[in-house]
Amino acid sequence: xxxxxxxxxxxxxxxxxxxxxxxxxxxxxxxxxxxxxxxxxxxxxxxxxxxxxxxxxxxxxxxxxxxxxxxxxxxxxxxxxxxxxxxxxxxxxxxxxxxxxxxxxxxxxxxxxxxxxxxxxxxxxxxxxxxxxxxxxxxxxxxxxxxxxxxxxxxxxxxxxxxxxxxxxxxxxxxxxxxxxxxxxxxxxxxxxxxxxxxxxxxxxxxxxxxxxxxxxxxxxxxxxxxxxxxxxxxxxxxxxxxxxxxxxxxxxxxxxxxxxxxxxxxxxxxxxxxxxxxxxxxxxxxxxxxxxxxxxxxxxxxxxxxxxxxxxxxxxxxxxxxxxxxxxxxxxxxxxxxxxxxxxxxxxxxxxxxxxxxxxxxxxxxxxxxxxxxxxxxxxxxxxxxxxxxxxxxx
Numbered sequence: 001x002x003x004x005x006x007x008x009x010x011x012x013x014x015x016x017x018x019x020x021x022x023x024x025x026x027x028x029x030x031x032x033x034x035x036x037x038x039x040x041x042x043x044x045x046x047x048x049x050x051x052x053x054x055x056x057x058x059x060x061x062x063x064x065x066x067x068x069x070x071x072x073x074x075x076x077x078x079x080x081x082x083x084x085x086x087x088x089x090x091x092x093x094x095x096x097x098x099x100x101x102x103x104x105x106x107x108x109x110x111x112x113x114x115x116x117x118x119x120x121x122x123x124x125x126x127x128x129x130x131x132x133x134x135x136x137x138x139x140x141x142x143x144x145x146x147x148x149x150x151x152x153x154x155x156x157x158x159x160x161x162x163x164x165x166x167x168x169x170x171x172x173x174x175x176x177x178x179x180x181x182x183x184x185x186x187x188x189x190x191x192x193x194x195x196x197x198x199x200x201x202x203x204x205x206x207x208x209x210x211x212x213x214x215x216x217x218x219x220x221x222x223x224x225x226x227x228x229x230x231x232x233x234x235x236x237x238x239x240x241x242x243x244x245x246x247x248x249x250x251x252x253x254x255x256x257x258x259x260x261x262x263x264x265x266x267x268x269x270x271x272x273x274x275x276x277x278x279x280x281x282x283x284x285x286x287x288x289x290x291x292x293x294x295x296x297x298x299x300x301x302x303x304x305x306x307x308x309x310x311x312x313x314x315x316x317x318x319x320x321x322x323x324x325x326x327x328x329x330x331x332x333x334x335x336x337x338x339x340x341x342x343x344x345x346x347x348x349x350x351x352x353x354x355x356x357x358x359x360x361x362x363x364x365x366x367x368x369x370x371x372x373x374x375x376x377x378x379x380x381x382x383x384x385x386x387x388x389x390x391x392x393x394x395x396x
Contacts, residue, residue, distance in 0.1 A: 001122045002383045011114035015094030015103035020078040022154030024140040027073045028052040031138040047165045056136040064131025064395035068173035069116035072142030075105035089371020102373045111374045112179025115383035132394030163345040167352040175319045179360035185338040187358035191276040195306035204267035218269040219256045242278030250274040279310030311346035326388035
């Protein structure tokens with residue numbers, strides 16, 4: 001049913017259009033043109049300058065549930081980062097080699113976008129008419145990042161910015177498949193994120209006049225805070241366990257002083273924590289617990305600046321059963337089920353009443369030497385699963 005060459009051509013074309021967070025519009029235009037060429041009703045959503053969502057609807061004959069296939073256009077990197085130079089799979093230049101596709105964003109998640117489109121094309125080619133609508137949504141701004149401090153602008157507006165716009169501007173369906181790279185496992189739940197900033201302060205003075213005042217230095221004051229954080233994190237991780245999976249947290253960044261002016265003691269030092277929150281814990285409770293800890297530290301200011309909830313779907317939901325059945329038909333075995341500690345746009349979709357299942361192709365995970373890459377046979381099989389799942393959900 002799936003046209004391998006057509007799928008590969010589209011995947012490579014999408015990968016070869018740079019779409020770093022904040023600059024997704026060119027890739028959105030390419031998706032729009034393809035969907036229009038397929039005869040879908042296409043809605044253009046201008047999220048902001050240089051950024052857009054595209055929503056294509058393949059109208060059903062009526063009487064069946066609607067299914068969304070949602071994927072983000074933005075990539076985790078731009079390819080211009082110094083540490084990614086010379087790594088082909090981290091560049092926005094797709095190519096095929098030895099049965100795999102290489103290029104920035106192929107696994108996360110332009111391969112899935114191409115698979116959605118090919119699944120619908122394949123059904124059209126077969127003359128299939130579904131009762132329910134199928135919606136293909138290509139969205140901006142999913143990558144886990146946010147504006148903070150001097151980091152301002154569209155390139156820092158992620159964490160479901162596009163899907164949040166999508167659902168408030170007509171992009172709703174009864175349920176959704178989100179093709180994040182799950183290694184073809186059914187991800188029934190994922191954790192959310194709470195980002196916490198802890199700040200210490202001290203006098204801003206010249207080194208020559210700092211004698212005897214070292215303990216007032218905000219960086220050295222942060223040392224005690226970091227010790228307290230490392231002592232506290234295991235308790236957080238234990239309390240935030242879910243379905244047998246232990247919680248997790250990360251000390252993500254520390255900033256203090258000026259490298260270009262080391263002759264001054266830093267007036268402020270900031271420590272940034274990423275605290276993962278399971279889907280059965282509200283962000284209000286997580287915020288309260290995080291701030292209770294922060295406020296127990298002497299001389300520390302604290303701020304919660306990201307609250308991105310997790311998501312979950314019932315194991316017996318019709319969407320789960322449909323994708324599991326389609327997977328078994330294509331792969332010849334029942335799919336594994338999983339809970340992950342990464343974030344996805346299911347966070348926003350489920351809170352708008354769109355039950356969402358993360359299910360995507362096996363990527364083999366990015367290689368440090370070769371970057372993002374995707375097995376073509378696995379991508380073809382995954383597109384076939386999407387097509388079969390659409391028939392099961394939407395009805396024929």
